[in-house]
Amino acid sequence: xxxxxTVLGILTLTARTLSADITVRADDVDLxxxxxxxxxxxxxxxxxxxxxxxxxxxxxLYSVYVAEEVEGGVLIQMGNTNLSVHxxxxxxxxxxxxxxxWDTQELTRFEDCFNFGNNHWYGGPMQVNxxxxxxxxxxNYSAYISKEQDNGAIVERYWLNSAGEYIYVHPQVPLFVDYxxxxxxxxxxxAQITDPYSSRRNHTELSYDIWFLxxxxxAHQHAVANYLGKPTGLPDFRMVQHPIWSTWAQYSQNIxxxxxxxxxxxxxxxxxxxSQLEIDDLWETCYGSLEVDTNKFPNLTxxxxxxxxxxxxVTIWVHPFINSDCDPWYSEALSNGYLVxxxxxxxxxxxxxxxxxxPGLVDFTKPEAAEWWYSRVKNLIDTYGIDSxxxxxxxxxxxxxxxxxxxxxxxxxxxxxxxxxxxCARFGDMIEVxxxxxTQDLPIFVRMVDRDSIWGLxxxxxxxxxxxxxxxxxxxxxxxxxxxxxxxxxxxHPQADLPTKELFIRWVQANTFLPAMQYSYVPWNxxxxxxxxxxxxxxxxxxxxxxxxxxxxxSVDNGxxxxxxxxxxxxxxxxxxxxxxxxxxxxxxxxxxxxxxxATSRDIYLPIGxxxxxxxxxxxxxxxxxxxxxxxxxxxLPYFVREKSNETNMGNAPVLSAILVFFxxxxxxxxxx
Numbered sequence: 001x002x003x004x005x006t007v008l009g010i011l012t013l014t015a016r017t018l019s020a021d022i023t024v025r026a027d028d029v030d031l032x033x034x035x036x037x038x039x040x041x042x043x044x045x046x047x048x049x050x051x052x053x054x055x056x057x058x059x060x061l062y063s064v065y066v067a068e069e070v071e072g073g074v075l076i077q078m079g080n081t082n083l084s085v086h087x088x089x090x091x092x093x094x095x096x097x098x099x100x101x102w103d104t105q106e107l108t109r110f111e112d113c114f115n116f117g118n119n120h121w122y123g124g125p126m127q128v129n130x131x132x133x134x135x136x137x138x139x140n141y142s143a144y145i146s147k148e149q150d151n152g153a154i155v156e157r158y159w160l161n162s163a164g165e166y167i168y169v170h171p172q173v174p175l176f177v178d179y180x181x182x183x184x185x186x187x188x189x190x191a192q193i194t195d196p197y198s199s200r201r202n203h204t205e206l207s208y209d210i211w212f213l214x215x216x217x218x219a220h221q222h223a224v225a226n227y228l229g230k231p232t233g234l235p236d237f238r239m240v241q242h243p244i245w246s247t248w249a250q251y252s253q254n255i256x257x258x259x260x261x262x263x264x265x266x267x268x269x270x271x272x273x274x275s276q277l278e279i280d281d282l283w284e285t286c287y288g289s290l291e292v293d294t295n296k297f298p299n300l301t302x303x304x305x306x307x308x309x310x311x312x313x314v315t316i317w318v319h320p321f322i323n324s325d326c327d328p329w330y331s332e333a334l335s336n337g338y339l340v341x342x343x344x345x346x347x348x349x350x351x352x353x354x355x356x357x358x359p360g361l362v363d364f365t366k367p368e369a370a371e372w373w374y375s376r377v378k379n380l381i382d383t384y385g386i387d388s389x390x391x392x393x394x395x396x397x398x399x400x401x402x403x404x405x406x407x408x409x410x411x412x413x414x415x416x417x418x419x420x421x422x423x424c425a426r427f428g429d430m431i432e433v434x435x436x437x438x439t440q441d442l443p444i445f446v447r448m449v450d451r452d453s454i455w456g457l458x459x460x461x462x463x464x465x466x467x468x469x470x471x472x473x474x475x476x477x478x479x480x481x482x483x484x485x486x487x488x489x490x491x492x493h494p495q496a497d498l499p500t501k502e503l504f505i506r507w508v509q510a511n512t513f514l515p516a517m518q519y520s521y522v523p524w525n526x527x528x529x530x531x532x533x534x535x536x537x538x539x540x541x542x543x544x545x546x547x548x549x550x551x552x553x554x555s556v557d558n559g560x561x562x563x564x565x566x567x568x569x570x571x572x573x574x575x576x577x578x579x580x581x582x583x584x585x586x587x588x589x590x591x592x593x594x595x596x597x598x599a600t601s602r603d604i605y606l607p608i609g610x611x612x613x614x615x616x617x618x619x620x621x622x623x624x625x626x627x628x629x630x631x632x633x634x635x636x637l638p639y640f641v642r643e644k645s646n647e648t649n650m651g652n653a654p655v656l657s658a659i660l661v662f663f664x665x666x667x668x669x670x671x672x673x
Contacts, residue, residue: 022067024074026087031098033057033076033085035065043114055114055186057100058083073099080106093213093222101207102191110206113188120162120577121187122216122565123473125155125177126449128459132466132565132580133162134179141178141188143196146417146437147397148351151449151459153435155414156474157208158228159187162567162577164219168227169208171438172410174201196413198343198402205410215571220473221559228475230559233443234552235478236430238313239516241545242273243538244480246390248280248317249488249520255283256296257303264307270524270531272538275516276313276430278390287353288322288360289329290376292384300384313387315430318377320364320393320420321349325357338362338369340416342400351398361399364419365406374423381427390447391424394435432480440475443556445516448479453486453499455597460486461507462595465583468514472561478552479563481514485521501526502597502634505533509637510593512537513585515548515562533635544585551586566590569607569642573624576607588642594632601629602638610643 022033022041028048033041040058044051063078073086081104088097102110120133125144128151131137144155157169169175169189174197176190191206193199209227213219224230245267247255264277283300285291292300304314322330322339333339339347339360349361364370380386396403396413403413417437424433425442432445448467454460464481471479484507485499499507499521511517523534541548551562561568564584566576582592582605590611592604606623613619621627621640632638 020067022074022076024085024087026089026096029096031085031087040112043112053115055112056183057112058102059111059113059188060109080104081108090211090222090226093218095211095213095218095222097209097211099207099209101205103203103205103207105203107193108204109190109192110204111182111188111190112206112208113183113186114167116161116185116187117163119165121159122161123156123159123166123470124179126151126153126467126470129457130459130463130466130470131457132469133578134159135185137179138181139177139179140181141176141190144175144177145196145397145414146395146435148395149397152397153395153449154446154471154474154476155437156228158223158474160216160220160223160473162216162571164213164215164571165210166213166219166223167208167210168223170205171414172408173205173207175206196397196402198404198409198412200343201409216567216577217571224475224559228559229440230475231443231478231552231556232441234429234549234556235443235445236275236428237545237549239275239430239445239480240548240552241542242275242517244275244278244516244518245312246278246280246483246518246520248278249483249485250522250525251280252489253282255279255281257298257300260303261306264310264312266522266524268310270522271535272519273542274312276315276387277307278315278317280317280390281353283316286323286326287319287355288326288333290318290380304385308385313430314385315388315390316380316386317390317392318380319351319353319391320362320373321351321353321398322360322362323353323355323357324360325355330360333360333362333369333372336369336372338366338372340399340403340405343402343404346400348400349398351393363405363416364423365416370419370423374426377427388430389424389427391431391433394420394424394433396437436476440477443478445478445480446471446476448482450487451482453488453497453503455503455595461503461510462581464507464510464514465593466580468563469561469565469580469583472563473565475559477555477560477562478515480516481511481518483518483520484508484511488521501530505530505634506594508534508537510591510595512541512637513544513548513563513583513589513591513639515552517541529635536635537637544589547589548585554586562586566605566607569609570624573607575605575624575626579605588644590640590642592630592638592640594637600633601631603628604630604638604640606640611640612643613638613640615641 024031030046032044039062043054043057061078065076065078067076076083084101086099116135121135124134146155160166173191178188182188193201193204251259285293307314322333324330340363341347347360349359351359362369362373396417405412405416407415414437417435421433421439425444432447434447436446452459468479485504488498523531554560555562566579581595604627606621606625609623611621630638
């Protein structure tokens with residue numbers, strides 16, 4: 001962490017009444033809290049002649065106050081509520097920060113709102129409607145915990161804007177968040193002791209830090225270094241290089257040994273490679289038994305050997321639940337205290353596969369419960385020669401409400417997410433998880449929540465890009481996109497259906513330069529053209545696998561995104577700051593997928609740099625530039641490789657790689673003629 005020193009200049013108290021302003025001066029900037037008759041303070045920063053109203057804090061508090069200077073800041077007392085404000089300075093990064101903390105032992109609802117202003121904003125939660133940038137997003141006032149609702153599997157407490165400012169809310173806060181509902185064009189942070197936060201907490205706290213840097217890229221790098229963290233290692237390379245093949249969408253729960261073997265044989269017959277074949281839901285005798293259903297899989301050991309003989313690795317789907325109709329395992333877990341209980345002492349959890357029973361959730365905050373579950377999963381792997389696991393669920397909302405967990409009560413209920421994911425990570429670098437909370441350090445793939453087989457930003461195709469960017473900006477750079485073509489099973493969605501040929505192909509293309517490709521619906525469901533195009537881009541992904549892995553290594557080394565928004569190249573570029581439908585791989589490959597049904601062209605923005613169309617040195621663009629009506633028929637994914645003309649020969653390696661890939665593809669085409 002960079003050296004951060006405390007700075008306090010002049011504290012000005014013109015009076016000790018409701019009408020008095022409180023000003024803290026830090027060098028050339030004044031922070032002023034201006035009391036409002038409607039409650040709380042207007043939050044104002046003044047630099048020279050420029051006065052900016054950032055927001056309204058303490059909106060729910062109506063009281064006279066007493067203010068006094070304390071070391072490094074000011075302490076304001078409003079009845080039984082304390083507000084502390086400190087200014088800090090990071091002299092290494094030349095960054096200014098403000099630390100704000102409301103605290104009371106009463107059942108108070110705190111509410112601080114900040115103006116989006118004219119800036120673009122990023123970060124925040126994973127959502128069904130994954131709008132990017134987020135200033136136009138909707139997020140109704142609700143508890144900010146990892147939850148199944150609204151795809152909220154990842155809800156890091158971090159927001160960043162195009163002016164180089166960011167807000168980080170501390171993990172102990174019983175946080176509620178709202179965009180644009182409480183106050184138009186504002187983000188509001190609430191804190192209160194109510195569901196799903198435990199009434200056993202002994203105080204209510206709303207604390208967060210605001211930082212100001214020179215641009216959005218430096219701000220994000222500062223947040224990574226001081227709050228978010230970065231991966232400590234890399235996932236398995238073969239999962240990057242070749243596709244994962246899951247039985248889920250293609251076969252749903254109707255999987256058998258015969259169907260798994262059929263699936264594997266079809267993949268090979270169609271000429272595709274793999275990283276692994278994944279046996280998904282439902283292979284167990286009952287949910288949570290971790291015992292193989294021999295009616296479906298008479299000899300799983302032999303099946304795994306057969307599939308491996310075709311060159312596959314074999315993985316299997318596992319979850320953290322045990323249904324009450326799944327004995328003796330449920331009774332064993334309950335009697336030993338291995339299940340999460342609510343504050344009334346009952347174990348009734350919830351998830352999508354209850355099958356009319358009462359589900360229980362293993363309490364990973366108890367080391368003995370986590371070890372019991374871990375040893376049973378490991379026994380499954382060892383018994384059948386399975387290579388690794390697809391771990392599902394993990395969001396805290398699946399717990400009985402309100403849950404009782406081990407550990408600091410101020411970190412409930414979301415600390416179970418951290419505990420579950422870290423238990424899963426013990427199984428090595430081939431695993432995948434779908435929930436995350438403060439686990440950016442783990443060297444594992446984090447899978448985005450299921451997408452729907454539709455075109456829109458309401459959980460459809462474009463959200464594999466906006467969600468990937470959201471995950472990267474929350475520090476989860478090792479992203480596993482959802483299955484190509486979408487889930488196809490969310491029939492409650494008004495537009496939901498099986499993917500069309502066009503949607504499927506555009507999904508393959510959009511996924512090509514993301515960290516991993518995952519098939520379930522298969523190209524041969526459609527026609528030979530779909531197979532050829534899918535194979536073309538699957539092979540292109542494999543050709544660039546080392547580039548992807550290098551971007552992952554850069555993330556380990558420096559905390560940089562693997563798939564960044566365009567502003568990562570130039571954080572001052574006003575066009576790049578708002579573009580949502582293009583993305584980068586590292587800093588040298590730009591991808592512009594087709595997201596509109598029926599479209600055969602699109603407009604493309606290239607930021608600063610020399611860009612080679614598909615890595616072709618004969619087709620060069622100098623950025624920044626808009627390319628209008630770039631032709632993109634069904635078999636074309638627009639992408640560009642940035643030249644590094646002023647660097648050493650080693651620095652030009654990505655361009656050389658792109659040129660070799662380009663001519664390799666030409667040779668492949670000629671060989672097929």
